[in-house]
Amino acid sequence: MKFGVFYEHQLPKPWAEGDEARLFHNALEQVVLADRLGFDHAWEVEHHFLDEYSHSSAPEVFLAAAASVTKNIRLGHGIRQVIANYNHPARSAECIATLDIMSHGRVDFGIGEGATRLELGGFHIPAREKRAMALEAAEQIANMLALDPYPGFEGKSFSMPCRNVLPKPMQKPHPPMWMACTNRDTIRIAASIGVGALAFSFIDPDEAKAWADIYYGIIKSDACKPIGHTVNANIAMVSNFSIHHDRAEAIRRGHEGFEFFGYALNALVAHDTVPGRTDLWNEYLAKRGDRTEQVIAEAAAHGAPSTGIGTPDDMRRHLTAFEESGIDQVIFMQQAGRNRHEHICQSLELFAAEVMPEFKARVAAREARKAEELAPDIAAALARKDWMKPLADDEIPVVRASVAKAQVGR
Numbered sequence: 001m002k003f004g005v006f007y008e009h010q011l012p013k014p015w016a017e018g019d020e021a022r023l024f025h026n027a028l029e030q031v032v033l034a035d036r037l038g039f040d041h042a043w044e045v046e047h048h049f050l051d052e053y054s055h056s057s058a059p060e061v062f063l064a065a066a067a068s069v070t071k072n073i074r075l076g077h078g079i080r081q082v083i084a085n086y087n088h089p090a091r092s093a094e095c096i097a098t099l100d101i102m103s104h105g106r107v108d109f110g111i112g113e114g115a116t117r118l119e120l121g122g123f124h125i126p127a128r129e130k131r132a133m134a135l136e137a138a139e140q141i142a143n144m145l146a147l148d149p150y151p152g153f154e155g156k157s158f159s160m161p162c163r164n165v166l167p168k169p170m171q172k173p174h175p176p177m178w179m180a181c182t183n184r185d186t187i188r189i190a191a192s193i194g195v196g197a198l199a200f201s202f203i204d205p206d207e208a209k210a211w212a213d214i215y216y217g218i219i220k221s222d223a224c225k226p227i228g229h230t231v232n233a234n235i236a237m238v239s240n241f242s243i244h245h246d247r248a249e250a251i252r253r254g255h256e257g258f259e260f261f262g263y264a265l266n267a268l269v270a271h272d273t274v275p276g277r278t279d280l281w282n283e284y285l286a287k288r289g290d291r292t293e294q295v296i297a298e299a300a301a302h303g304a305p306s307t308g309i310g311t312p313d314d315m316r317r318h319l320t321a322f323e324e325s326g327i328d329q330v331i332f333m334q335q336a337g338r339n340r341h342e343h344i345c346q347s348l349e350l351f352a353a354e355v356m357p358e359f360k361a362r363v364a365a366r367e368a369r370k371a372e373e374l375a376p377d378i379a380a381a382l383a384r385k386d387w388m389k390p391l392a393d394d395e396i397p398v399v400r401a402s403v404a405k406a407q408v409g410r
Contacts, residue, residue: 001327001329001363001366003039003041003331004236004332005034005041005042006043006238006331006332006333007042007044007062008047008053008054008261009024009335010054010257010335011055012260012280013052013280013281027335030335030341030344031066033348034073035070035072038072038356039352039356042073042074042076043331044056044063045079046058046077048086048122050119051273051275052280052281053265053268060095063076063077063099063103063107067099067106070103075107075108076107076108076110079180081112082111082141083114083130083133084137085123086125088158089137089140090144090150090160090163092141093141094166094167097166097167098167107171109177110177110180110198111179111195112180113131113180116269118273129157133156135193135227138177138179138227140158142177142229144165146174148164148168149162149164149391149396150163150164151389151391173228173229174229177232178195178197178198178234179193180200181198181201182201183201184211184214187211187235191215192223192224193224194224194232194233194378194381194385195226196232196233196236197235197236199235199238203237205306205321205322208322208325208326208327209325209326211237212326213326215235216233219233219374219378220374224377224384226382226384226385230382231382233374235329237322238330238332239308239333241309241347242258242309242334242343242347243308243310244311244347245311245312247304247311247314248296253339253343253347254343254347256288256338258333258337259288260281260337261336263280263287267280267283306321312350315355319355323359323362
């Protein structure tokens with residue numbers, strides 16, 4: 001099983017001068033550390049206008065900075081908002097390809113659409129049409145990355161003429177594609193279009209197994225019809241992350257922040273919001289009371305729940321259950337709420353020293369078996385794909401000069 005780290009760039013209020021800068025630079029230090037320790041992926045989300053919950057509105061900039069100071073860790077858009085109102089598909093293709101070049105081929109491309117009225121309304125995106133708009137754009141981004149030139153497109157959510165979208169990525173035909181998933185329905189969609197599933201929901205191993213069974217069942221069936229030029233058959237599951245040799249200390253360091261993550265997301269979706277005037281953190285603390293001490297007492301009486309918070313042995317049991325469920329990657333949500341930078345780094349180091357090696361040792365053999373098993377299914381899926389027809393040289397339209405020939409040189 002592989003491991004990733006994930007960033008929303010959460011920043012609860014009150015905000016002091018320099019807090020945002022410190023947050024971003026601490027996150028970059030954590031990615032550098034994760035790279036040195038042997039983590040496989042660093043994922044960065046894209047959200048807009050979500051006070052306190054996510055200040056990550058330009059992931060391409062953060063990931064480019066990470067590319068310049070890391071060597072091996074893969075850099076993932078987890079996710080990029082692909083609807084044209086957010087980012088024109090040609091601009092997405094250009095940014096992804098440039099990042100792939102600058103990182104020497106380490107990019108993963110997750111697609112998303114946004115869920116809150118703050119985001120969708122801010123960019124005038126109809127909520128009922130967002131899924132179709134995102135899938136239309138994502139398929140064309142893949143075509144732009146792979147085709148020379150891109151033939152052009154007339155769609156429902158955007159259109160553009162024939163152009164050669166440059167640069168082209170190092171990974172051919174394009175970086176692996178993923179999709180944000182929050183429930184069984186979106187897991188089915190990800191599998192049906194042949195992309196990896198980024199499961200951004202905190203679920204138990206039994207539910208994880210159900211999701212993995214659904215996902216791989218569709219990958220192996222006639223229902224899989226890829227939108228990309230390859231199939232990325234992988235399912236990644238997000239997990240809490242706070243470990244310490246003292247279980248109570250691990251809970252004190254992590255539980256409050258991770259609980260805030262869920263509280264803030266629900267509040268932004270389900271509650272009315274006044275832009276710039278949220279106070280989610282204090283609302284959350286007022287309702288939470290002594291919840292941390294309650295969790296510590298429950299863990300002392302009954303053992304640590306399978307949440308990714310606890311001792312190295314607790315984490316080992318947690319991950320073994322996910323591995324046995326068929327999950328390919330666990331992504332650790334270590335930066336949440338007011339979780340402290342030094343505690344995050346200590347957890348990363350402890351995990352890498354005492355837990356990660358045994359799981360990493362099984363990756364190569366597992367990946368080889370999986371590739372052999374899925375090869376016929378992936379070939380069949382690609383045979384079902386509706387391929388955009390490349391243009392022959394005599395079919396490429398001439399783009400007329402904007403200045404008459406007689407005027408040139410005057």
